[in-house]
Amino acid sequence: MARNSSFLILLVSLYLMDFAIAKIPCKTEVSLPGMALKGFVFKKVPVTAPHVCDITCERETICQSYNYVIGEKSCELNSRTKEARPENFQPDDLRFYMGRISGRRSIPELPALSCQEIKLSEGKDSISKTYWLDPTNVGSSKLVYCDMILEDIDECKGSNKVCDENANCSNTVGFYNCTCKDGFTGDGRLCSDIDECKGNHSCHVNAKCNNTLGSHTYIDECKGNHSCHVNATCKNMDRSYVCECQPEFNGNGQNCTTDPCYLYENLSEANRKINYSTPHGSELCDRKLLGGWYRFVGAAGTKMPTTRVPANRCGTNWSGWLKGAHPTVEDGEVQRTVCFSDRSTGCQQSINIFVKNCGSYFIYKLHPPYCFSRYCGTD
Ligand SMILES: *[C@@H]1O[C@H](CO)[C@@H](O)[C@H](O)[C@H]1NC(C)=O
Ligand SMILES: *[C@@H]1O[C@H](CO)[C@@H](O)[C@H](O)[C@H]1NC(C)=O
Ligand SMILES: *[C@@H]1O[C@H](CO)[C@@H](O)[C@H](O)[C@H]1NC(C)=O
Ligand SMILES: *[C@@H]1O[C@H](CO)[C@@H](O)[C@H](O)[C@H]1NC(C)=O
Ligand SMILES: *[C@@H]1O[C@H](CO)[C@@H](O)[C@H](O)[C@H]1NC(C)=O
Numbered sequence: 001m002a003r004n005s006s007f008l009i010l011l012v013s014l015y016l017m018d019f020a021i022a023k024i025p026c027k028t029e030v031s032l033p034g035m036a037l038k039g040f041v042f043k044k045v046p047v048t049a050p051h052v053c054d055i056t057c058e059r060e061t062i063c064q065s066y067n068y069v070i071g072e073k074s075c076e077l078n079s080r081t082k083e084a085r086p087e088n089f090q091p092d093d094l095r096f097y098m099g100r101i102s103g104r105r106s107i108p109e110l111p112a113l114s115c116q117e118i119k120l121s122e123g124k125d126s127i128s129k130t131y132w133l134d135p136t137n138v139g140s141s142k143l144v145y146c147d148m149i150l151e152d153i154d155e156c157k158g159s160n161k162v163c164d165e166n167a168n169c170s171n172t173v174g175f176y177n178c179t180c181k182d183g184f185t186g187d188g189r190l191c192s193d194i195d196e197c198k199g200n201h202s203c204h205v206n207a208k209c210n211n212t213l214g215s216h217t218y219i220d221e222c223k224g225n226h227s228c229h230v231n232a233t234c235k236n237m238d239r240s241y242v243c244e245c246q247p248e249f250n251g252n253g254q255n256c257t258t259d260p261c262y263l264y265e266n267l268s269e270a271n272r273k274i275n276y277s278t279p280h281g282s283e284l285c286d287r288k289l290l291g292g293w294y295r296f297v298g299a300a301g302t303k304m305p306t307t308r309v310p311a312n313r314c315g316t317n318w319s320g321w322l323k324g325a326h327p328t329v330e331d332g333e334v335q336r337t338v339c340f341s342d343r344s345t346g347c348q349q350s351i352n353i354f355v356k357n358c359g360s361y362f363i364y365k366l367h368p369p370y371c372f373s374r375y376c377g378t379d
């Protein structure tokens, strides 16, 4: 009995000493008298004192714990811990049990059966990382990644790629799940690129689709070849481009023509006005007028009259006036008839012209009439 109690004192002091040296309050092992781990002894070593077993165990990579045989003064080195094999941890009055104090690590020579076993052995602070396992217990070790939250092998993090490189891998208990990433098709173990440009894709009719690995892009055609007119602006949209005629140009973007509202000649003579009575013998004629768009400005007035003008006005003997109303802006270019009056009351001579409402003014697409005729202006 005296021997036993002094031995216990020694153990306690050893334990305190180790604790002081380690200075890290991490894993602390305490000896458990009257208990022993059965069935995992791989070596028996005689020692001079119990604490020598700690050193002996740490010299052996596969030593995980030991049973001290009190009467024999020897240590039985175990390849497992009581945490890993609780069913093998049994009462034994002749022994005490002690876990390996430090340097325990996963080694191929000592594979665990499962991540769960490692977690049991390491405690709840065990970290997710690679460990040596022999899950089928056939004596061949393999390095696996243990997810210590799931207490399961994380196949996704192993050194062997289980899914295609273009797949998402998610670990599940006992298995794993491979899902091809967006833009790829397949079972997850084998994924191939989907050619989004084939068949129905979301490209605009104007856009050129460019298939890329896992996705597709739209070629910015505004930067290269595009069908916009030289006087149009190419606008790159999300998946296409649009052509818009620049201001002062009309058209669909592919074909832009100058808006005549910005390209016309002025008619400004005072003798073109409807109240100008033409002196006999000085009748004028628009024969030399060049075909094109004209605006009435200044002394000539602002527009053509839309009611009958008597003969011998506007500096001519056949006065020209517009038969019909002016268009609205929305009407665009409209065709109208110009009547030339002689001394009778009707529309003796007429020609067709185009008229356009430019918002704040009107323009007229005129061409030379027969002599002696002239286009009249009014306010
Ligand atoms: C695998 O993942 C997919 C997508 O996340 C899911 O729909 C499917 O249910 C998962 N299968 C298993 C067995 O977990
Ligand atoms: C794959 O994983 C990424 C990133 O976690 C996620 O954004 C994507 O939706 C996943 N794809 C599929 C098909 O599960
Ligand atoms: C493409 O889409 C159109 C209209 O949505 C549909 O009529 C046609 O069948 C689709 N073609 C293919 C190959 O999916
Ligand atoms: C198509 O996409 C690939 C990959 O992004 C790029 O290298 C290539 O230049 C693109 N082709 C065109 C015509 O834009
Ligand atoms: C632009 O298109 C024309 C005719 O389609 C072609 O000849 C030319 O090579 C193209 N240029 C570029 C840079 O793609």
Ligand SMILES: *[C@@H]1O[C@H](CO)[C@@H](O)[C@H](O)[C@H]1NC(C)=O
Pocket (backbone or CB within 6 Å): 230, 231, 256, 257, 258
């Ligand atoms: C583009 O606009 C300019 C300036 O208005 C004009 O001179 C040119 O003729 C136009 N080009 C075409 C092709 O219409």
Ligand SMILES: *[C@@H]1O[C@H](CO)[C@@H](O)[C@H](O)[C@H]1NC(C)=O
Pocket (backbone or CB within 6 Å): 255, 256, 257
């Ligand atoms: C452009 O538009 C004008 C007027 O609408 C038309 O006369 C011409 O033929 C068009 N040109 C092209 C190349 O479409």
Ligand SMILES: *[C@@H]1O[C@H](CO)[C@@H](O)[C@H](O)[C@H]1NC(C)=O
Pocket (backbone or CB within 6 Å): 264, 265, 266, 297
């Ligand atoms: C025609 O008259 C308008 C209004 O007075 C003026 O703004 C414009 O510059 C004139 N155009 C020409 C070609 O003289």
Ligand SMILES: *[C@@H]1O[C@H](CO)[C@@H](O)[C@H](O)[C@H]1NC(C)=O
Pocket (backbone or CB within 6 Å): 273, 275, 276, 277
């Ligand atoms: C025509 O009328 C305007 C005002 O409406 C007047 O200023 C001008 O003198 C008149 N001209 C003639 C020739 O009567």
Ligand SMILES: *[C@@H]1O[C@H](CO)[C@@H](O)[C@H](O)[C@H]1NC(C)=O
Pocket (backbone or CB within 6 Å): 280, 281, 282, 283, 317, 342, 372
């Ligand atoms: C119009 O005036 C011109 C020039 O004075 C004259 O030669 C011509 O006969 C006149 N025509 C009519 C129909 O009065």
